[in-house]
Amino acid sequence: MRVKYQEMYDQFLRVLLKHGMTKERAELSAKLFVEASLDGVYTHGLNRFPRFISSVENGIVLVNAEPVLKESIGLIERYDGQKGPGNLNAYFCMERAIKKAKEAAIGITTISNTNHWMRPGSYGLMAAEENCIGILWTNTIPNMPAWGGKDAKLGNNPVVVCIPHEDAPVLVDVAMSMFSYGKLESYARSGEQLPIDGGFDSDGNITRDAAKIMQTHQPLPIGYWKGSGLSLVLDLIASTLAGGRSTCQVGKLDYETELSQVFIAIDITSFPDKERIKETISETLVDLHNSAPMKANQPVRYPGEGRIKTRKENLELGIPVDEAIWNKVLAL
Amino acid sequence: MRVKYQEMYDQFLRVLLKHGMTKERAELSAKLFVEASLDGVYTHGLNRFPRFISSVENGIVLVNAEPVLKESIGLIERYDGQKGPGNLNAYFCMERAIKKAKEAAIGITTISNTNHWMRPGSYGLMAAEENCIGILWTNTIPNMPAWGGKDAKLGNNPVVVCIPHEDAPVLVDVAMSMFSYGKLESYARSGEQLPIDGGFDSDGNITRDAAKIMQTHQPLPIGYWKGSGLSLVLDLIASTLAGGRSTCQVGKLDYETELSQVFIAIDITSFPDKERIKETISETLVDLHNSAPMKANQPVRYPGEGRIKTRKENLELGIPVDEAIWNKVLAL
Numbered sequence: 001m002r003v004k005y006q007e008m009y010d011q012f013l014r015v016l017l018k019h020g021m022t023k024e025r026a027e028l029s030a031k032l033f034v035e036a037s038l039d040g041v042y043t044h045g046l047n048r049f050p051r052f053i054s055s056v057e058n059g060i061v062l063v064n065a066e067p068v069l070k071e072s073i074g075l076i077e078r079y080d081g082q083k084g085p086g087n088l089n090a091y092f093c094m095e096r097a098i099k100k101a102k103e104a105a106i107g108i109t110t111i112s113n114t115n116h117w118m119r120p121g122s123y124g125l126m127a128a129e130e131n132c133i134g135i136l137w138t139n140t141i142p143n144m145p146a147w148g149g150k151d152a153k154l155g156n157n158p159v160v161v162c163i164p165h166e167d168a169p170v171l172v173d174v175a176m177s178m179f180s181y182g183k184l185e186s187y188a189r190s191g192e193q194l195p196i197d198g199g200f201d202s203d204g205n206i207t208r209d210a211a212k213i214m215q216t217h218q219p220l221p222i223g224y225w226k227g228s229g230l231s232l233v234l235d236l237i238a239s240t241l242a243g244g245r246s247t248c249q250v251g252k253l254d255y256e257t258e259l260s261q262v263f264i265a266i267d268i269t270s271f272p273d274k275e276r277i278k279e280t281i282s283e284t285l286v287d288l289h290n291s292a293p294m295k296a297n298q299p300v301r302y303p304g305e306g307r308i309k310t311r312k313e314n315l316e317l318g319i320p321v322d323e324a325i326w327n328k329v330l331a332l
Numbered sequence: 333m334r335v336k337y338q339e340m341y342d343q344f345l346r347v348l349l350k351h352g353m354t355k356e357r358a359e360l361s362a363k364l365f366v367e368a369s370l371d372g373v374y375t376h377g378l379n380r381f382p383r384f385i386s387s388v389e390n391g392i393v394l395v396n397a398e399p400v401l402k403e404s405i406g407l408i409e410r411y412d413g414q415k416g417p418g419n420l421n422a423y424f425c426m427e428r429a430i431k432k433a434k435e436a437a438i439g440i441t442t443i444s445n446t447n448h449w450m451r452p453g454s455y456g457l458m459a460a461e462e463n464c465i466g467i468l469w470t471n472t473i474p475n476m477p478a479w480g481g482k483d484a485k486l487g488n489n490p491v492v493v494c495i496p497h498e499d500a501p502v503l504v505d506v507a508m509s510m511f512s513y514g515k516l517e518s519y520a521r522s523g524e525q526l527p528i529d530g531g532f533d534s535d536g537n538i539t540r541d542a543a544k545i546m547q548t549h550q551p552l553p554i555g556y557w558k559g560s561g562l563s564l565v566l567d568l569i570a571s572t573l574a575g576g577r578s579t580c581q582v583g584k585l586d587y588e589t590e591l592s593q594v595f596i597a598i599d600i601t602s603f604p605d606k607e608r609i610k611e612t613i614s615e616t617l618v619d620l621h622n623s624a625p626m627k628a629n630q631p632v633r634y635p636g637e638g639r640i641k642t643r644k645e646n647l648e649l650g651i652p653v654d655e656a657i658w659n660k661v662l663a664l
Contacts, residue, residue: 073603074437075407105406106440133569149623149632161565163572170568172561196538196556197529204626206528222555224528229504229635233493236502236616237465240495240600240609248619249612268572271405277572280581284568287580291481294536300481303561 002318003326009034012049015332019056021063025088032087036119037319040310043182044119046321050328052085052118060257061085061115067092070112070243075104078243081114083257087122089114090136093263094123098130101265109263112244116256121173121304123263124162128169132265134162139235139247141256144177145218147228152217154231155247156180157238162304164268165281171304176231177219184210184219238262334650335658341366344381347664351388353395357420364419368451369651372642375514376451378653382660384417384450392589393417393447399424402444402575407436410575413446415589419454421446422468425595426455430462433597441595444576448588453505453636456494459597460501466494467596471567471579473588476509477550479560484549486563487579488512489570494636496600497613503636508563509551516542516551570594 012030021029033052037045055061065084069077077096081089093109100107117123117138127134140155156177163170179187179198187194187210197206199213199220206220213219221227239246244260268274291300314320344362353361365384369377387393397416401409409428413421425441432439449455449470459466472487488509495502511519511530519526519542529538531545531552538552545551553559571578576592600606623632646652 071604076437105408108438133572135569145626146620146623146632146634148626148630149620150626151624153620153623153632159562161562161569163565163568170565172565174555174558174561178555178558200626222558223506223510224554225635226506226510226554229506230491230493232616232620232634233495233502233504236495236613237467237493237598239612239616240465240603241598243603243605243608246612246616248616266569266573271572271575272403273575276575280571280578281568284564284571284578284580288478288481288485288564291478291485292483294477294480294482294532298480300478300485302478302564303557 001321001323001326003321004318005034005038005315008037008046008319011329015049015053015329016063018332019053019063025064028091029085029088032091032118032122034319035122037321038311038314039121039307040314041119041121042320046319046329047325048118050325050332053332055115055255058255060255067111075100075106076108076110076241078241079109079111081111083113083115086115086117086259087119090117090120090123090261090263091126093261094126094134094136094265097263097265098127098132098267101132101267101270102130105267105270107265108241110238110242111261111263112242113258114261115259117261120158120160121162121171124160124171124173125169127265128162128164130265130267131164131269132267133164134160135264135266136160136262137234137238138259138261139238139245139250140259142247142251143181143219144221144228144231146232147221147225150216150218153248154221154228155235155250157231157234157247159234163281165285168305168308170285170302171307173303174222176221176227176234178222178227179210179219181214181219184214188214333653333655333658335653336650337366337370337647340369340378340651343661347381347385347661348395350664351385351395357396360423361417361420364423364450364454366651367454369653370643370646371453371639372646373451373453374652378651378661379657380450382657382664385664387447387587390587392587399443407432407438408440408442408573410573411441411443413443415445415447418447418449418591422449422452422455422593422595423458425593426458426466426468426597429595429597430459430464430599433464433599433602434462437599437602439597440573442570442574443593443595444574445590446593447591449593452490452492453494453503455595456492456503456505457501460494460496462597462599463496463601464597464599465496466492467598468492468594469566469570470591470593471570471577471582472591474579474583475513475551476553476560476563478564479553479557482550485580486553486560487567487582489563489566489579491566495613497617500637500640502617502634503639505635506554508553508559508566510554510559511542511551513546513551516546520546
């Protein structure tokens with residue numbers, strides 16, 4: 001089943017307004033949700049919307065709370081997210097970072113006390129649209145063991161980097177765990193093996209059996225000990241810069257909330273050699289395209305390149321939806 | 333065989349002076365080389381020294397060339413490394429970044445036209461010693477295929493993050509390939525299987541056989557497609573900020589040289605909540621230590637924690653050396 005962009009947007013808007021969000025905020029939030037699905041990031045668009053509404057109903061997310069500036073430390077602006085919606089807070093922070101970058105080549109905004117930012121690629125793309133490199137990351141609840149450990153101590157702490165390039169910016173969006181719990185669940189349900197190792201079984205062996213990983217709660221970090229280390233430092237930098245909770249401190253709360261996030265924008269147009277920079281980016285991406293492919297007819301693409309095609313298709317044909325989830329939203 | 337710190341330092345100094353490096357520079361370079369070995373990073377200390385001297389003899393490294401400021405763009409200082417020694421250039425850049433961080437909370441220095449920086453942990457630790465978070469990365473020659481491709485298009489682009497913490501800062505030092513060629517060679521020589529998947533064999537299957545990966549030149553990125561994407565954006569950010577070559581442009585040269593690097597220092601003492609930040613770091617590391625270990629008697633440690641013990645041991649007993657390499661240095 002497919003649903004047209006406008007129809008999905010209208011439903012999101014209706015539900016958000018019904019939950020007391022003011023009009024302008026609800027319009028932006030609805031747009032961010034529908035664009036995630038439009039770009040093919042279904043997990044953080046429609047599929048996440050009912051859970052977002054639950055967190056509003058549970059009082060974890062305060063729909064009209066806005067970021068408040070705590071302090072500026074050099075270039076770094078630190079905001080208190082006031083438990084507002086993670087997507088609107090993140091949008092605000094990236095907008096500020098871009099504005100600062102336009103003044104000073106680089107802008108850095110951080111936020112504490114915020115909620116899950118939904119689809120982070122949106123904020124990276126905001127930067128690219130303004131000819132800025134966007135770099136952002138968040139911490140999360142503890143959901144992954146440190147290397148050598150059994151119990152979840154680290155977050156999967158997703159990082160997004162977006163590099164402006166013509167119509168299709170480079171968009172890297174990676175969590176520090178190899179597979180999200182959502183992905184593991186879907187493999188476990190289908191009984192299919194993971195394409196690569198995904199975590200540990202109860203005997204401490206590395207496995208591709210998603211169901212076994214769901215039991216141990218021991219997903220693998222990307223690059224094993226390397227992703228474990230990266231997750232730790234991403235968390236410590238975010239909590240330091242934002243003056244907020246680290247992952248282990250988030251773990252003391254009843255829910256995943258009061259997160260720490262960092263947003264960096266670097267304005268390429270403020271560099272004297274901006275034309276050469278654009279050429280270097282193009283040349284590098286062309287070189288990547290010239291890779292001999294591992295599988296015939298599967299040319300190498302750069303991250304973010306496929307997005308444009310998906311978006312176009314979903315705009316024309318409608319956005320593919322899980323009918324049960326769509327009906328759930330209609331009933332909200 | 334073990335060699336005392338002072339003896340190794342004296343030999344490095346002797347050889348560097350013999351190759352025309354001025355005294356002060358040779359002293360610092362010798363110190364950086366010997367400290368790499370002292371801390372247990374043998375690959376980038378003694379073991380790398382003869383190769384460094386070769387690159388001096390080949391004219392790739394100009395021993396007395398110093399970084400020259402190209403321009404300042406907002407906070408970002410851009411240097412031309414003038415083909416100088418990578419370790420001295422990197423030391424200079426991190427020193428500048430720290431100085432700027434002491435003035436403005438954050439300092440960012442970039443360098444183009446530089447050489448291999450030897451052991452990058454040294455520059456991260458410089459930041460930590462000054463109560464700064466240190467973040468640095470470099471691009472490299474193409475040495476890893478992009479995900480889905482067969483030929484080397486990406487660099488392994490090592491990243492270092494160092495977080496100040498008492499005597500033993502958190503020190504993460506990760507390349508974007510799962511195993512370096514040096515590591516693959518040593519497994520291939522011993523005939524031992526890699527502990528985890530390391531690359532592709534000639535049939536395009538993922539393998540733990542280091543010799544087969546040496547044949548295909550297809551090492552795995554950390555986190556598969558994730559590390560491939562991260563490598564790409566690290567390269568593009570470094571070449572953009574430094575106004576230097578990207579990995580594919582370095583690949584057009586006869587040797588690995590004219591690299592682009594980024595050095596960031598963030599001064600924790602410039603934050604009003606510096607005491608709370610230190611507590612958060614401590615609390616997070618204590619929580620990590622409290623992990624139930626996968627293997628009994630192997631408690632979870634954070635990256636960089638083991639360094640102190642190795643350093644102490646090597647200082648007392650001497651630094652373990654490969655006798656053949658040591659003799660090579662004595663003969664230089």
